[in-house]
Amino acid sequence: MNAxxxxxxxxxxxxxxxxxxxxxxxxxxxxxxxxxxxxxxxFWETSLTNLFGQRWYPxxxxxxTTPLILGSLLVTGGAVVIALPLGLATAVFIRExxxxxxxxxxxxxxxVLAGIPSVVLGFLGMVAVAPLVRQTLNVPTGLTAFTGSLxxxxxxxxxIISVAEDAIDAVPSTYRxxxxxxxxxxxxxxxxxxxxxxxxxxxxxxxxxxxxAIGETMxxxxxxxxxxxxxxxxxxxxxxxxxxxxTIAAEMGEVAQGSTHYHVLFAVGIxxxxxxxxxxxxxxxxxxxGGARRGGRLMG
Amino acid sequence: MSRQKSQRxxxxxxxxxxxxxxxxxxxVVAYIVVQGIGAIxxxxxxxxxxxxxxxxxxxxxxxGTVVLTFGTAIVSIPIAVGAAIYLxxxxxxxxxxxxxxxxxxNLAGIPSVVYGLFGLGLFVLSLRLGTSIVAGSLTLGLMTLPVVISxxxxxxxxxPQRFRVVSRSLGATRWQTVRQLVLPNALPGILTGIILGxxxxxxxxxxxxxxxxxxxLPQLPRSPLDQTMALPYHLYVISTQVPGMPLQVxxxxxxxxxxxxxxxxxxxxxxxxxxxxxxQW
Numbered sequence: 001m002n003a004x005x006x007x008x009x010x011x012x013x014x015x016x017x018x019x020x021x022x023x024x025x026x027x028x029x030x031x032x033x034x035x036x037x038x039x040x041x042x043f044w045e046t047s048l049t050n051l052f053g054q055r056w057y058p059x060x061x062x063x064x065t066t067p068l069i070l071g072s073l074l075v076t077g078g079a080v081v082i083a084l085p086l087g088l089a090t091a092v093f094i095r096e097x098x099x100x101x102x103x104x105x106x107x108x109x110x111x112v113l114a115g116i117p118s119v120v121l122g123f124l125g126m127v128a129v130a131p132l133v134r135q136t137l138n139v140p141t142g143l144t145a146f147t148g149s150l151x152x153x154x155x156x157x158x159x160i161i162s163v164a165e166d167a168i169d170a171v172p173s174t175y176r177x178x179x180x181x182x183x184x185x186x187x188x189x190x191x192x193x194x195x196x197x198x199x200x201x202x203x204x205x206x207x208x209x210x211x212x213a214i215g216e217t218m219x220x221x222x223x224x225x226x227x228x229x230x231x232x233x234x235x236x237x238x239x240x241x242x243x244x245x246x247t248i249a250a251e252m253g254e255v256a257q258g259s260t261h262y263h264v265l266f267a268v269g270i271x272x273x274x275x276x277x278x279x280x281x282x283x284x285x286x287x288x289x290g291g292a293r294r295g296g297r298l299m300g
Numbered sequence: 301m302s303r304q305k306s307q308r309x310x311x312x313x314x315x316x317x318x319x320x321x322x323x324x325x326x327x328v329v330a331y332i333v334v335q336g337i338g339a340i341x342x343x344x345x346x347x348x349x350x351x352x353x354x355x356x357x358x359x360x361x362x363x364g365t366v367v368l369t370f371g372t373a374i375v376s377i378p379i380a381v382g383a384a385i386y387l388x389x390x391x392x393x394x395x396x397x398x399x400x401x402x403x404x405x406n407l408a409g410i411p412s413v414v415y416g417l418f419g420l421g422l423f424v425l426s427l428r429l430g431t432s433i434v435a436g437s438l439t440l441g442l443m444t445l446p447v448v449i450s451x452x453x454x455x456x457x458x459x460p461q462r463f464r465v466v467s468r469s470l471g472a473t474r475w476q477t478v479r480q481l482v483l484p485n486a487l488p489g490i491l492t493g494i495i496l497g498x499x500x501x502x503x504x505x506x507x508x509x510x511x512x513x514x515x516x517l518p519q520l521p522r523s524p525l526d527q528t529m530a531l532p533y534h535l536y537v538i539s540t541q542v543p544g545m546p547l548q549v550x551x552x553x554x555x556x557x558x559x560x561x562x563x564x565x566x567x568x569x570x571x572x573x574x575x576x577x578x579x580q581w
Contacts (some may be wrong), residue, residue, distance in 0.1 A: 010473060010475045010476075013475055014390070014474075014475055016382060017382045017385050017386045017390060018386060018390070019382070020378070020379050020380075020381075020382025020383040020385075020386060021382065021383050021385075021386025021387060021390070021391060021400060022386075022396075022400065023379055023382075023383060024383060024400050024403040024404045024407060024445065024446075024449070025399055025400055025403045027403070027407060027442055027445070028403045028406055028407060030418075030422070031410065031414070031415075031418045034417075034418050034421040034422050034426075035414070035417060035418065035421070037421065038417070038421045085317060086317050086320060086321050087321075089313070089314045089317035089318060089321075090317065090318045090321045090322075092314055093314045093315060093317070093318040094318075097311060097314060097315065098318075106318075106322060108569065109322055109325050109326070110321075110322075110325070111565065111569070112325060112329065112562060112565065113325045115499060115500075115503070115561055115562055115565045116328065116329075116503075116558065116561070116562075117502075117503025117504070117505070117532050117557060117558075117561055118503070118504075118505070118506075119503070119505045119532045119533075119535050119536050119557075120332070120503070120532075120535065120554050120557060120558055121328070122536075122539075123535055123536075123539045123550065123554050124328060124331070124332065124554070126539060126540075127539070127547065127550070128331065154321075154324065154325075157321060161321075185303045185304065185306075185307045186307060187303075187306065187307035187310045187311060188303065188307070190310075191310070208409075211409045212409075214411070215409070215410070215411025215412065215413070215414070216411070217411065217412055217413040217505075217506040218505045218506055218532075218536060222536070222539070222540060245411055245413045245506075248413050248416075248417065249413050249416070249506055249509055252416075252417070252420070252509070252510050253509060253510060257425065265417070266417060266421070269413075269414050269417040272411050272413075272414050273410060273411075273414050276406070276409040276410055276411060276414075277406050277409070277410075279409065280405050280406045280408070280409035281402060281405075281406065283405075284401070284402055284405045
């Protein structure tokens with residue numbers, strides 16, 4: 001490099017920076033290509049009726065992904081139902097009610113939650129939360145979809161809280177001042193003015209929470225009991241299930257490379273990729289339309 | 301119901317919900333510390349596991365996680381900082397820039413296990429790196445890109461515009477301005493982003509499941525093409541795959557991992573707050 005003249009060196013460095021800038025696009029495309037390359041054969045090595053069938057018994061050549069998809073939906077749905085009120089309330093609490101000193105404690109605490117590795121939460125879920133669930137609900141095993149939802153809810157809380165906080169923060173202060181000046185109480189202002197104005201941000205928070213929850217792997221695999229069954233009973237939430245992510249993580253290590261099973265697991269990966277891609281693309285479109293924030297803040 | 305009364309009730313509910321969020325966080329950390337602290341001693345940290353991993357220490361897992369984290373840093377830092385410089389200092393608001401931002405947001409959203417699949421398909425099999433430290437580091441490095449890019453970009457954008465205007469008006473080129481003025485001023489923020497990204501990588505299991513991690517190895521890895529044990533994977537293995545594993549060893553392993561990850565978090569926070577206090581603009 002030192003042999004080059006300054007102008008040439010600068011040209012060289014700036015070219016590298018440009019390449020780095022475009023690399024993100026390259027990586028997304030590369031990831032998709034490799035998933036398709038390894039996953040597409042699943043669609044001709046086995047029939048579509050098998051792939052979307054109701055039974056997942058890879059040893060017998062049955063690759064019905066319906067139980068896995070429904071399992072993921074059930075666990076994720078449960079997580080959102082738990083996390084949404086908790087996350088929204090906490091965001092409002094931090095922004096509107098908490099005094100400064102308390103806010104300075106709460107924010108780092110929630111960052112700590114975001115930092116706890118998912119395998120640690122999964123471990124704790126297994127040894128501490130699952131027995132609690134079993135005793136409280138009086139069910140045969142504590143390793144249930146509900147336990148998974150509970151863990152996932154807490155894991156998606158940091159995302160939901162930080163995005164919802166930003167949304168509340170972005171509401172113009174004139175709205176609040178106007179409402180208070182008209183004689184509304186603080187709570188009426190929050191409920192009737194601030195939250196409705198922050199609506200699109202709250203929707204983004206929920207979507208990103210869903211995206212985070214549906215892709216979570218280790219904690220879910222460790223606490224949901226891993227039974228690939230279709231949740232059709234009314235109490236399915238309190239029975240073991242198995243998610244798409246857990247299936248990939250649990251089975252990929254044991255399959256022969258190039259086998260149908262191997263290709264089907266990649267096909268499940270394609271589905272996960274597409275779902276999260278869609279969620280994030282729509283969420284970022286809402287943000288860009290809102291124009292209030294830069295894309296970067298999303299990653300919490 | 302009077303308006304004041306309904307406000308009191310609503311605020312009480314909000315407070316209760318916030319408590320329900322916060323208290324378990326404290327409980328989780330405290331519980332792991334209390335249960336795991338008894339397992340941790342010099343031997344636990346510096347010896348190999350033996351007797352079917354039920355006894356002995358977790359040295360190879362600790363070393364493996366440190367090595368993987370360094371590997372991740374080597375992969376991720378140049379690309380992420382380069383991309384952040386491009387977005388903050390060079391890119392104009394074109395459709396291409398918007399496509400890059402969309403790609404970064406989507407990279408951040410891809411499930412970690414899908415990164416694992418990709419790493420298996422590209423690095424382990426197609427590039428024939430095998431299950432190795434290199435393959436794992438490349439996979440983890442890609443995964444951490446979005447976090448590092450977005451925090452680094454924010455740090456760059458936080459440097460006041462007048463710095464650039466003055467520098468350019470004195471005849472410095474764009475790169476000289478970035479190199480001599482913007483980067484040094486944004487360095488603490490960039491460093492914070494890097495540590496936060498590496499913190500995530502250090503705690504991840506799913507991306508290394510099929511790309512780097514070994515169940516048990518009798519010696520430390522000798523080359524970047526060797527497999528390695530790793531703390532998060534080790535915790536997964538001893539808590540699900542080894543019957544009769546003493547609970548205290550499991551808690552001890554969880555605690556070591558938690559300390560490693562959270563201390564990175566603390567360092568990142570400290571750099572950020574020191575920098576905020578010191579900066580003169």
